[in-house]
Amino acid sequence: MNVENLLVLAVALLMFPQLAQTLYSPALGDIGQAFAVGPERAGQTLSVYFLAFALGVVVWGRLCDRLGRRPVMLAGLAICACASALALNVSTFNGLLLAQAVAAFGAAVGSVVTQTVLRDRFEGAELAQVFSVMGIALAASPAIGLFSGATLVQHFGYRGMLAGLLLLALVLWGWCLWALPETRPASVSSASLGETFGLMLRDMQVWRSVGLVAAFNIALFSYYSVGQRGLSTVEFGYSGVLLALGSGMGAWLNKLLLKRGLRSEQLVLTAAGIAVLGSLLVLALQDSWLFVWPMLLVVLAFGMAIPNVLGAALVAYPDRLGTAAAVFGLLYYLVIGGGLALVAWAQELGWSLLVCGLAALWLAAPRVLRS
Template identity: 65%
Template sequence: MKSKRLVVLAIALLMFPQLAQTLYSPALADIGRAFAVGPQQAAQTLSVYFLSFAFGVVVWGRLCDRIGRRPSMLIGLSLYAVASILALTSRTFDTLLVAQALAAFAAAVGSVVTQTLLRDRFNGAQLAQIFSLMGVALAASPAIGLFGGASLVHAFGYRGVLGCLLLLSLGLCLWSWRALPETRPHHLAAVGVFETLWRMLQDLDIWRSALLVALFNIALFSYYSLAPFIFEDLGLSGQSFGYSGVILALGSGLGAWFNKRLLRRGFGSARLIRIAALSGLLGGAGVWLMQGSVLFVLAMLPVVLAFGMAIPNILGSALSNYGDRLGTAGALFGLLYYLLIGVGMMLAAWSQALGLTLLSCAALGLLLARGQGK
């Protein structure tokens, strides 16, 4: 029973960073109008988010090895609430960017600490199944985030989204304070950050995994960054963009469901990642061909399906050789792939070319996946 309660709380905590990103996405156009900035500048708020998130992953991952999983989570969620208040009171775009950077730094606690405590409690095939379950749960995030964000922006403007994120962070902080256990091993060996970093930088499997995580995330989040402006160019409302989240959730849910079924049938992780990359390539080609029509949203289905299939398999096996230093290794691994995501999102915002971004990510992902084993 305790394990089930932990998994439910872990799902909520792991969903938090993704919900924060997807809730924020429908507010980009309104932010552009409120602060008199263009689409490229408004979209850069997501790039800032990912870069700050990357450094947050390192700090929280290291802290959860030093002071524990539970206190790290409580401090991070409290800091997110402070950042949300700063964003709500921002009067300039630069101040909003600073608030976004602080919020992203704090939100990283939901990713790295949650993954670490799950690796504390579960391993092997059981851990792969847990991550697969997480994938099914995360499939709901785009629908909740995009639809909820669009509704809040329509009713209250971008401040409605920021207020919702403030309440969400406070709610999770209270829940964690009441129910989150401490899972850090009592006799955790002291490991050096730079020693671990050097070992990981020489590990080709770590580089491959980090690049794959980054590419599948860039493909997904480039939609959140660029699609609001495509909808605007097509003469469609922000609410229409929010409704598209239902389609994305369907694709991501199907991907997680297929992943779970194929794992039970004996498909290896590497094979599933290759299938996901092919699905992403198909979707990218469809978006590129149909970008002048709202039908491009349907072409996103194979892209989000690919995300739902690939990410649980990559994360489930990435740190199998670092069991004696999960918090630190998880932090550095997260830093690596979130830095790559941040750079990729900057390039996507600069290009304003969704179809080309998706095709590039899928093609590179397929090349990397072909280099893996069975």
């Protein structure tokens, strides 16, 4: 498989988890009505998604070192498809949560295994450029997810969203069966998951990267969890298009500045500052629909920061990329899931964004000061 075709498939696989996450957002209101639960409990579906996703990251990341990238990818997508089909037939909210958790567990394969495949094929500056390209493509994911989810919910209710997720998982499974190559190196470290976990827990660089990934993701998904205030379902879906432009602009700007010689650490710090500014403006305008405009700054910061953080996170673990990616993903998805649970409980977008922005600024500053 040539590089161009691999990158196209990688884009689709990396977009899949984000699409699955954002497809749910416009359906939260309909889910609440269908199962007679309040917005706080309906909003917990996103936190459940991330917590189950974190478990999936560990399992699939470890298995792709043991069994290979291709068979693990096919297994994860198959589980996601089966769970989505099951969710279409549940009659209780707890049943929906369980089916969603299993689907999220399967969907995690699209994140951890795809990143591992890219790290198998690329390294150094080339890997940073690849993640920048991925970042530009991923910027479209929230827009596609929100718009598609809103359209499906408007015409078919939350079950339309579940059917869309099922179809997407089946299409990706067929594509991978036909085209995904096996990229696992001939020599992979025999280090255990426990050994790698202990090593990474003592690595402050890993924790700093975990905190940065979590802070920017919680800020982004806080909007999808509690940002519908004052907007109709259709307006909320269209707002995702606007925010995707901001995220894409951030990823494009990041790629441009990297080519001009700026260091990744500088770009992450700049992005954190932009996120703080955007969160302050959202906080000031959150009683008006105008808060959507400064939210553009928050998602622009996400687009700038995430490719740099991911590109540098596991450079110290080239002999165990799948296992290291499993541990790394587990840590940051647990933090994201916990953070989104707090956001759903608080129902405060502006303050949630500000806390995330300040945390990112605090975590990014030492990276620049050390260099």
